[in-house]
Amino acid sequence: MKRLVEETFSLTAKQAAQALPVSVNHGIVEVKIADLYVQKISLASTPGNAGGIIYWFLCPGCGRKARKLYLPLDEAAFLCRKCHNLGYAAQQSRVFKRKCLAYAVNAARMQILTSTTDCLGRTEV
């Protein structure tokens, strides 16, 4: 069974971005962990769809963009959910898995309903 996201300390890129100087949208933030040592984490940003800025960590483990990094109790570094192999509590239940399957089936149906076919039978997206 995976360790749970709900049982770890997490840090959002938006929180970390507050450590950046004003008008700077990327850089390296230093996170002090339990007064023992400092972890340096790269922070990037992209423009948001509705204006504003979306901040991302570049995960120190895999380099992927992540909005949140996690620090489980028995670990020494903030990494993304995949690197720490974390799962959500709700994902562990069979009911949740059934709901996911039902959602995927409905999403597939929605795709078919929203595509249109022209007079030659070609499907437009």
Ligand SMILES: [Zn+2]
């Ligand atoms: Zn990672």
